[in-house]
Amino acid sequence: MKNLLKCAFISFFCLNLSAQTDQKIYDIIDAISADRIKSDVQTLADFGTRHTFSDTISQTRGIGAARRWIKKEFETISKNCNNCLIVFYQKDFVTKDPKKRVPHDGWIVNVVAIQKGTKYPNRYIIMSGDIDTRASDVMDFTIDAPGANDNGSGMAGAIEAARVLSKYKFESSIIYVGLSGEEQGLFGGAGLAAYAKEKGWDVIGVFNNDMIGNIEGVDGVIDNRAFRIFSEPVPPTETDKEREMRRFYGGEVDGISRQLARYVHKTTQTYMPEMNPMMVYRLDRFGRGGHHRPFNDLGFAGIRIMEAHENYTQQHQDIRLENGIKYGDTFEHVNFPYAAKLTAVNAINMASLASSPPPPKTVSIGGIVEASAKLKWDKAEGAKGYKIYWRDTTSPTWDHSRYVGDINEFTLNGIVIDNSYFGVASVGKDGYESVVVFPNSILRN
Numbered sequence: 001m002k003n004l005l006k007c008a009f010i011s012f013f014c015l016n017l018s019a020q021t022d023q024k025i026y027d028i029i030d031a032i033s034a035d036r037i038k039s040d041v042q043t044l045a046d047f048g049t050r051h052t053f054s055d056t057i058s059q060t061r062g063i064g065a066a067r068r069w070i071k072k073e074f075e076t077i078s079k080n081c082n083n084c085l086i087v088f089y090q091k092d093f094v095t096k097d098p099k100k101r102v103p104h105d106g107w108i109v110n111v112v113a114i115q116k117g118t119k120y121p122n123r124y125i126i127m128s129g130d131i132d133t134r135a136s137d138v139m140d141f142t143i144d145a146p147g148a149n150d151n152g153s154g155m156a157g158a159i160e161a162a163r164v165l166s167k168y169k170f171e172s173s174i175i176y177v178g179l180s181g182e183e184q185g186l187f188g189g190a191g192l193a194a195y196a197k198e199k200g201w202d203v204i205g206v207f208n209n210d211m212i213g214n215i216e217g218v219d220g221v222i223d224n225r226a227f228r229i230f231s232e233p234v235p236p237t238e239t240d241k242e243r244e245m246r247r248f249y250g251g252e253v254d255g256i257s258r259q260l261a262r263y264v265h266k267t268t269q270t271y272m273p274e275m276n277p278m279m280v281y282r283l284d285r286f287g288r289g290g291h292h293r294p295f296n297d298l299g300f301a302g303i304r305i306m307e308a309h310e311n312y313t314q315q316h317q318d319i320r321l322e323n324g325i326k327y328g329d330t331f332e333h334v335n336f337p338y339a340a341k342l343t344a345v346n347a348i349n350m351a352s353l354a355s356s357p358p359p360p361k362t363v364s365i366g367g368i369v370e371a372s373a374k375l376k377w378d379k380a381e382g383a384k385g386y387k388i389y390w391r392d393t394t395s396p397t398w399d400h401s402r403y404v405g406d407i408n409e410f411t412l413n414g415i416v417i418d419n420s421y422f423g424v425a426s427v428g429k430d431g432y433e434s435v436v437v438f439p440n441s442i443l444r445n
């Protein structure tokens, strides 16, 4: 009540207050159910194998049965929210090519559920899990490959996020998707990324969830608080000119995916202080791949969210007992409260991004041989104001900020441009912020 009164009298103060935390976000965290994720991982594992080229006819085994079940789940969720989801298969055909891990011709079928935004329907934040699994031999499409953690956990997380977020309305669109063909060569992600490009989607970012349920690492560490956020430094699509600019103006660790990673890191620290988000400054694990990459390949922001401690005896393994070690990606190894936490990380970040206005398209910076840094930006539709962020060049996070209201240029007096990096975010009426935009243009006087 006190705050409401303050809001009535001093609106900018209210904005700053509401920018701190929002009860809706806590409600979303509380609504994510470890039990429902557990039940869904069990269902997914019970399809025996979900290998991309496994049986598509059976009602009980193989990827066909699995994707029909996922589609049905999304449709049920949609029924419970007045048909708020558009659910469909997005698919591409691949022909036999053993060199490309394609044992026979077949369809790569993704299951997509779109919750349309009320104000910016063409802006999309995407959460993906994977439908498909593999055992020791990536070409073996008949042997058991339950894929409880890899990636039943991420798939169940996407379904659970849909259940919870579909109870709300958001300004931007949210997509929950099960991708296929991950283990064969990131086929499903490539298919959906191309589809997004073709449709002209304005993609805010992709959260690739791949293995979000293991807390006992092969290194012996047991940790149910830490998780990793992988992001590439700069987009592979950048031009030679952009690369050359970077050499003189900085930005080696400030690409769009990195800003998305910082956003997730910050939101998690704000709303889930019990968690320990670890930003990892690389595209993915050493020499290994994931489904955010095909989106990055087309210039979209995308990150991988996953457990901090992997167990290699429980991924990509035939189920067996060997030297006293139980190999295989089975249900018993998944920690569901932890998978629920990581699902909540996705849900609150999607809710925040889908509640925020678009970021400024162009941010210019100047202040060479001066005592102050100057920033100028394009106003963004729907923004109530803007926040300038800066940090030491060696810091991974945006440590300093200043809300400057509804203007489009500002001088940070006494902050020397050489010793910090800067960025600008849009702030919406409820205090939700866009991803920070690193300057992409130079101000010259």
Ligand SMILES: [Zn+2]
Binding pocket: 150, 183, 315, 316
């Ligand atoms: Zn895998």
